[in-house]
Structure formats: C-alpha cells, structure tokens
Amino acid sequence: MAGRRVIGVDLGGTKLLAGVVDEEHEVHHRAFRLGRGGSAKEVVDHLIEVIDEVREAAGGDVEVVGLGIPALVDQQRGVAQASNHLPLVDVPVRDLVAERTGLPVVVDNDGNMAMLAEWWWGSARGATDAVLLTLGTGIGGGLLVNGQLVRGAVGAAAELGHIVIDADGPPCPGACPGRGCLEAFVSGTALGREGLRVAHDAPDSALGRALSAGTGITGALVTELAHDGDPPSRALIEEMGRSLGVGLTSLVNLFDPEVIVIGGGAIAAGDFLLDPAREVVARRALPVPRSRVRIVAARFGAESGMLGSAAAALAALADA
C-alpha cells in the first residue's frame, strides 16, 4: 500500500490550494492560486487547473481527489448547495470534477475537511468533542460531537462564523442576512478592513506608510507588521482575539469541547490572536467546561483544509 497518493484541494473564498499527499501525510507537490471564479464554471475551471498542475508534477500517479469547498455540501450527492462566498448554488461539483479528471472525487465542506486533518493527524487527535474554526476570507467551521462530525438535518450545520456575538452589530459580510455574526468581526478580511481604517486614520503609522507606498492592506500585512513589533497592528489583532474569545465562550458553553483548534490564514498571528481569546474565555465561560478546554493553533496552520481533503480521499481509497 505504501506510496499510494491522492490530491487534496482546499477551495477558499479567495484562494485555492492543492497538494499531492501520500499515506504518511507527506505533501509532495503544491499548487496555489489567488482569486476567485465569477461563475460556477470558472470555479470548476480553476479547480481543474490546480488539480492538473499537481497531478502532472506527481507524474500522474494519483488515485483520488478530495475537495473541500466553502459551501453547504450535500455530501452524499457531491453537490454544493449554497455558499456565502462563491457562486455555487446546486452545483454537482463532485461529478463535474470526476468527469474532467477521470478520477474518483470526494467532496465536503472545507471546515469539515480541516477538522478531519486535525482530528486524525493534528491538534485534535484522539478527541471525541472538538471545535475547529478556520479564519480566512470568512470563517469555516468543523464540529466533532460524541466522536462524530456534525452535519445537521440538511448538511448545513457547523456554520461557526454565523453565531451572533452582537445582536445589534453590523451586517454580516457575504451572503449571510444576519447582523453581528462572529464572521463580521473575526476573519482575515475583517483584519484587513480594520488595518485599512488605521492606515487612513494614522498616515504616519506603519500601516499608513504602507498604504501611501501603494501596498495592499490585508490581514496578512497586519499580521506581518504585528510580528515586526508594530503596536497598532498588534492592537488590531488583540481586538480581533477578544471578539474571537466572545464567540469561543458561546462554543465552550454549548459543546464542552476538549479542544478548540484555530486554523486558516489568520492563525499566522499565533498567540497574538489566541492569548486575548484565551483570556476572554477564562473570564467569561462557565467554570466547569472552561476548566478543561484547550485553545490551540491548528497543527497544519493554513493547510488543514488541503490535508483534510487528502485525508478524506485516502479514506475513500481504503474503503474502495
């Protein structure tokens, strides 16, 4: 069996990452794309491009494709039913990709895929009750309860970014009709938006100078500046960490999880983000569940989704 390989793909709201992964969880080839498709056809075209690229790099030697997509997924039929961030409404992603690649395809929500990687191989290994949030363009979520992934009645469960933390808060971005959802305050997008605000308000700050120099103000830039010691950038991340902590307080009280895993691009901020979140949970969550829960970074950082898609593909290979 050693040496069998699959492709894992993580389709984000604005990014696409694919990798060839073996049974020892080694990633052999990676392909990365920025940007998003403007139609379902373009999204699928982008998927085929990165799959072809890593497949060719691997010498063609791959057996299954795993796809994690930021959408409500009917996993049995392989259909993306709806998405807050991509034009995917009732799109039979599994069959479309299988047809064009000639490979078996498994598809699931990106948060579920990230949870698989962290549960089987990473920071939630051995847990029966765990929560995972990926902080990227939006928030992806994975939920493990009684040792099972939670999918909900129509496969729409675990939208962890859409718990309300401020009843009268600002409209939620994307296609969510809500207000004051966690995702309105906590994501790479939210961090970039706040960074841009600071850049405008304080032209002499590092963010302000970056803006003058024509650098795009993104969550990644704010994170980089925070690591360089820039106080306003650190303050923005701390503020986001406190909002994250409010959302995690609800999740601790709801699920009494052993571990909460934070991944996605924004986890590049590491403990600058997690320490304020931990502090809020320690102060506000119910004593019994908070006494045990660990709040940790994803072992696979921003690659949990891609690796989890590969994990699902390997599981399909083992079942076949």
Add this chain to the structure above:
Amino acid sequence: MAGRRVIGVDLGGTKLLAGVVDEEHEVHHRAFRLGRGGSAKEVVDHLIEVIDEVREAAGGDVEVVGLGIPALVDQQRGVAQASNHLPLVDVPVRDLVAERTGLPVVVDNDGNMAMLAEWWWGSARGATDAVLLTLGTGIGGGLLVNGQLVRGAVGAAAELGHIVIDADGPPCPGACPGRGCLEAFVSGTALGREGLRVAHDAPDSALGRALSAGTGITGALVTELAHDGDPPSRALIEEMGRSLGVGLTSLVNLFDPEVIVIGGGAIAAGDFLLDPAREVVARRALPVPRSRVRIVAARFGAESGMLGSAAAALAALADA
C-alpha cells in the same frame, strides 16, 4: 408490563414538580412546590418530600425515580457537579435519593430530560437533529445531534442559555461569569424583571396597578396580562421573543436542526413569544438551514422535564 409506574421529578431553580407516570405516559399524581433549598441538604430534603407525596398518592406502587436537575451532571456517577441556580457542587444526588427512598434512581440534567420527553413522545418525535430550550428561572437546554444527546467532554455541554448574544451586554444572572448571555434577556426571571420596571415606570398600567395592589410582578403575571390583551405586557413578551430569535439564529446556523422546541414556564406565552422569534430567524438565519427548521412549543409545555425524567426512569426499568 402494563401498569408499571415510575416517578418523574423536575427540579427547577425555584420550583419542583413530581409526577407518577405510567408506560402510556399518563400522569396519575402530581406534586408541586415553590421555593428553593438554601443548601444541598435542603434541596435533597425537598426532593424526598415530593417523591414521598406522590408515592403515597400512588399507593406505593412505583419502581424507579427519574430526576432532572438544573446542574452539570456526571450521569454515570449520578453526581451534580455544579449549578448556576442551586447550591449543588459535587453532590451525589442519585445515591442520596436512592438511599432515602429505597428505589433505583436515574439522574440527568433537566434540559436533557425535557429533550427526552419531547424527542420520544412530543414535538421533536422522530428528529435526529433538534434543539430544546426550557425558559424558566433560567434557560435549560437539550441538544440532539446525529440522533444522540450531546453531553460534551465533561458532561457540561448544551448550556444553551449561555451563548452570548450581546458581547457588551449586562452581567449574566446566577453563577455564570459571562455578560450578555441569552439567559440575561430571555427567561421567566427576565420577564418578571422587565415587568417590574414597567410597573414602576407606568403606575397607571395594568402592571403598575398590580404592583400598587401588592401583587408580585412575575413572568407568569406578565404572561397572564398579555393573554388578557394588555399592550405593555404583550410588548415585553415580543421584545423577549426577538432576543430569543437572535439566540435561535445562532443555533439554527450551528446545528441546522429539524425542529427547535421551546418549553418551560415561559412557554405559557405561546405565539406571543414564538412569533417574534420566528420572524427574527426568518430574517437573519442562513437561508438553507432556516428554510426547513420549525420553531414550536413543547408538546408537554412546562411538564417536559418531569415527563422526561419519567421517560428516563421507564427506560431504566426496561433495561433492568
């Protein structure tokens, strides 16, 4: 088998209800107490009193006692670990009650018990994914995911009243260290508190006149006046219903449940409470999960907890 009987007990934050229940879910005798114990011993004494009362009324012919208590319960050991509303810290309730009654005892969280009754016999019958909230002194919660009750890593899960709906909201009542929890806005206690505020602010209102006449302003009184057509009382219940709807929005997005069941004393308000909640969910929840979820009153109203405790006792009888 027909005719075998058990006792179901629902211990609330300020009330205690016991009933003798048969295998056809018929309630034969009821006992009710107001008030709460000031110590663990007093709580257990009150339990024994109501159990003895209904047992005697039934002619002694009962086989098991089921206890639902508003606490984090280690169900395997029958121990109340902590409670937001009662002085129960590491109290071996099961063994204490078994010793004094000479009967087998099963114990679980009151929200879990209420969910059992509604799941097996009531408004959530046949569901695999369901949420139950009982609105009384505080909020009790039961959570059914993938056809299983959610207990969490240390048995502390499903504290549905302690999801945050307002990050900067008022301190949560009881022993919860949080702020802006759903329970701070939605409960019989909260309704009574708001009713008292109106009574003071508007002495000529029905609530104001009740206060002048020396009537205690409780959630039950506000509900009664609302049913009588009193506009300020209806407005208070509608406002509480909208807050409930914000919390339910989070729960719909998290669990994608088939049904949300609302019980506890406050469900006496019926659609005065549920319609505003439904309206908020219809407006703010994610389209796919909200398209299917039903928000309904508990079939057994304020008796779900007692009947669920009886259901657990009957299940123990069947297993024995």
